[in-house]
Amino acid sequence: MSDSKDFFKGRVGNPEAHGQGEKELWIKIEPIVCELLDELKINNKVKTSFTHTEIEHFYSITGNLNQLSLNNILLLNLFDTDKSGSFLQATSKFGFDETKIVSLYVEIVAYSSILDTELFKTLLLFHLKDVNHQVSKFPETMENSASNAWKKLKPFVDNKFRNSLAHGTWAVENKEIVLFNDAKLEPYATLGLADFIVKMKEQNLLYNCLLCVLNDRWKAGFFNFVKS
Numbered sequence: 001m002s003d004s005k006d007f008f009k010g011r012v013g014n015p016e017a018h019g020q021g022e023k024e025l026w027i028k029i030e031p032i033v034c035e036l037l038d039e040l041k042i043n044n045k046v047k048t049s050f051t052h053t054e055i056e057h058f059y060s061i062t063g064n065l066n067q068l069s070l071n072n073i074l075l076l077n078l079f080d081t082d083k084s085g086s087f088l089q090a091t092s093k094f095g096f097d098e099t100k101i102v103s104l105y106v107e108i109v110a111y112s113s114i115l116d117t118e119l120f121k122t123l124l125l126f127h128l129k130d131v132n133h134q135v136s137k138f139p140e141t142m143e144n145s146a147s148n149a150w151k152k153l154k155p156f157v158d159n160k161f162r163n164s165l166a167h168g169t170w171a172v173e174n175k176e177i178v179l180f181n182d183a184k185l186e187p188y189a190t191l192g193l194a195d196f197i198v199k200m201k202e203q204n205l206l207y208n209c210l211l212c213v214l215n216d217r218w219k220a221g222f223f224n225f226v227k228s
Helices: 001-008 021-041 052-077 081-096 098-126 135-145 147-156 157-166 191-218
Strands: 050-052 170-173 176-180 187-191 225-227
Touching: 001 021, 021 050, 021 147, 050 052, 052 098, 052 191, 081 098, 098 135, 098 157, 098 170, 098 191, 135 147, 157 176, 157 191, 176 191, 187 191
Parallel strands: 050 225
Antiparallel strands: 170 176, 176 187
């Protein structure tokens, strides 16, 4: 586990939350993300000029997920045996109980996973030019702009999971999370809380990997300059 912590230090905000499985996934994803950016550069789709206002907006939207991640960690820590009892005792007079806290945690994880997936798309599109910048058109934009690398990366962008969460086609039943295909409410997956968190972590890892690669490319001069 210490090896994984060392690997994620400087890459993610909470290295302790990631284990060997996440490390192996990152090692698979990072070369493909790099390949995608290189193909976009070759195809003259990479934007190289940014205003200070644009960069401020960039940091603002990434700040949303940073704050949500902190809230996620705070709630997760409440499941610690020593803390949960005292928290429930202190908040019970306000109507909190164990069921409500678990429900709140699942809801935050769901929203966090949606943000992970959507900000992955937004951050990548933000660094591009002469493309359709609508996030809803992201798959088509990637297919048209860097088809070779996109075919490799596409399986790691779990839009089916994201759509279930974003469209409200999910539910907690018998202490498990049920994901539905569409409004027919035909389940395609039933996950325990631990498996649900793993899927959320995978999308968070994809977002953080892109963020790290972009940061490295900025330092290397891949993006030329920021104009005032």
